Amino acid sequence: xxxxxxxxxxxxxxxxxxxxxxxxxxxxxxxxxxxxxxxxxxxxxxxxxxxxxxxxxxxxxxxxxxxxxxxxxxxxxxxxxxxxxxxxxxxxxxxxxxxxxxxxxxxxxxxxxxxxxxxxxxxxxxxxxxxxxxxxxxxxxxxxxxxxxxxxxxxxxxxxxxxxxxxxxxxxxxxxxxxxxxxxxxxxxxxxxxxxxxxxxxxxxxxxxxxxxxxxxxxxxxxxxxxxxxxxxxxxxxxxxxxxxxxxxxxxxxxxxxxxxxxxxxxxxxxxxxxxxxxxxxxxxxxxxxxxxxxxxxxxxxxxxxxxxxxxxxxxxxxxxxxxxxxxxxxxxxxxxxxxxxxxxxxxxxxxxxxxxxxxxxxxxxxxxxxxxxxxxxxxxxxxxxxxxxxxxxxxxxxxxxxxxxxxxxxxxxxxxxxxxxxxxxx
RNA sequence: GUGGCCAUAGCUCAACGGCAGAGCGCCUCCCUGUGGAGGAGGAUGUUGUGGGUUCAAAUCCCAUUGGCCACCCCA
Numbered sequence: 127x128x129x130x131x132x133x134x135x136x137x138x139x140x141x142x143x144x145x146x147x148x149x150x151x152x153x154x155x156x157x158x159x160x161x162x163x164x165x166x167x168x169x170x171x172x173x174x175x176x177x178x179x180x181x182x183x184x185x186x187x188x189x190x191x192x193x194x195x196x197x198x199x200x201x202x203x204x205x206x207x208x209x210x211x212x213x214x215x216x217x218x219x220x221x222x223x224x225x226x227x228x229x230x231x232x233x234x235x236x237x238x239x240x241x242x243x244x245x246x247x248x249x250x251x252x253x254x255x256x257x258x259x260x261x262x263x264x265x266x267x268x269x270x271x272x273x274x275x276x277x278x279x280x281x282x283x284x285x286x287x288x289x290x291x292x293x294x295x296x297x298x299x300x301x302x303x304x305x306x307x308x309x310x311x312x313x314x315x316x317x318x319x320x321x322x323x324x325x326x327x328x329x330x331x332x333x334x335x336x337x338x339x340x341x342x343x344x345x346x347x348x349x350x351x352x353x354x355x356x357x358x359x360x361x362x363x364x365x366x367x368x369x370x371x372x373x374x375x376x377x378x379x380x381x382x383x384x385x386x387x388x389x390x391x392x393x394x395x396x397x398x399x400x401x402x403x404x405x406x407x408x409x410x411x412x413x414x415x416x417x418x419x420x421x422x423x424x425x426x427x428x429x430x431x432x433x434x435x436x437x438x439x440x441x442x443x444x445x446x447x448x449x450x451x452x453x454x455x456x457x458x459x460x461x462x463x464x465x466x467x468x469x470x471x472x473x474x475x476x477x478x479x480x481x482x483x484x485x486x487x488x489x490x491x492x493x494x495x496x497x498x499x500x501x502x503x504x505x506x507x508x509x510x511x512x513x514x515x516x517x518x519x520x521x522x523x524x525x526x527x528x529x530x531x532x533x534x535x536x537x538x539x540x541x542x543x544x545x546x547x548x549x550x551x552x553x
Numbered sequence: 554g555u556g557g558c559c560a561u562a563g564c565u566c567a568a569c570g571g572c573a574g575a576g577c578g579c580c581u582c583c584c585u586g587u588g589g590a591g592g593a594g595g596a597u598g599u600u601g602u603g604g605g606u607u608c609a610a611a612u613c614c615c616a617u618u619g620g621c622c623a624c625c626c627c628a
Contacts (some may be wrong), residue, residue, distance in 0.1 A: 128598090131601080131618065131619055132619085133619090134618080134619065134620090149608090187554065187626095188554090188626070190596095205627095205628045206628085207628050208628075233616080235626090235627080237554090237626070238554075238555095238625090239620085239621090240620095240621070240623090241621070241622085243618095243627085249628095252628095274572070316627095381627095381628060382626080382628090383627080383628055385628070408558075409628085412628085416628095427628080457586095458610085459586045459587090499585080499586085499587090500586055500587050500588090501584085501586090501587060501588065503587090503588085503589090503591090504587055504588035505587095505588045506588085507588070508587085508589065509589090510590040515587085515588085517586075517587080518585060520586095521586090529586090529587095531587075531588090533588070536587095536588085539588085
């Protein structure tokens, strides 16, 4: 039998990883709610023809497609935009627009995995459907900003904001009117940060654009200014609480996807050089192209996996929460723990204490191996970073007390059980 | 999808055709009511998996699984 392994690009999340992930997703969920984004969840499997309806042919290969037992052609969701477009089309008439929706689900891509790129990953989107105006874009931005703050990433963070309108107008002015050509420029430009201006220049000239023209595009882009619409978005965003200096107009920001029609945005952190932690923009034609009604849309997607990585890397989490959610370990003092006198006379008292702690909403454990001495039990607590040990021995039982030890401070005192509650609960 | 690097003890790695090792961790004891330190002792493996070459394979070759990197792509 082969060694047990996870599938390529698929991961287990052990307790310590789950604590980070739960911490992050908790912040997402509560903040979405505060900003009026209503939760939506759609199936992980969709008809293949739904999944492949629109996108370019390359992505076909990265979508998991197979047959179910009823010979239906189906596939795993590749993103959340497509299922949502399907949902909007299927429920047109029932939905009250503008519709603010949040969605957090695992998505699947059959691409070659690398660090930060997995075949199964958490996708986390907010979008507003059915509103063209700049306030909608600003709302999305301000929700994202709130989350960034709550995650403690706001220090080196900034929004890079560009506009497809600026780009396309500029290209049209230079007689680059062919739609395909315009897309190509957008796609190449997207790599600017990563590969530098020279490489983009080369890339574009390989695609048949003249050097002079490309240079002109760069020059015009760097000198361009935000559209009225973009200015309005930024003004609203500032009124909604985003510091002005966090909103950086970046005319060369493009983003790869070709369906964006207005604002495009990326959120970048300075500290770990990891690129963007969120991205999105306005895509007014996409929903219609999926067979829905003409529905303007704006939104963005958080790089959940990346954000978890960043938080771990910056150590933002390590200090914030202990290694376990358990707050107290009930420990039996050694002398009375012998296999012969099982159950130990300490047990009725110890288990009563354990129940009391749990009834008081203090996450608690008792060491399960009855043969373990007190040193071993303390070591367990120490390694799991359980903050308190509740030690029970014959003296405690006789006096109706417990000895509570603060593992961090290495101090202890003997008190009544009732006095334990405030000590653990509020420290 | 294309190209490259890698897989050896729980972890980090060494050995690069000739008996599979070190550091850290782990276990036991010094310590029968006190965890991060110290001292003494101990255990640890079908070298990712399957085949091939060879007197002999962790080492060379092929396949396969998984990890990493660049490209591709990134809704």
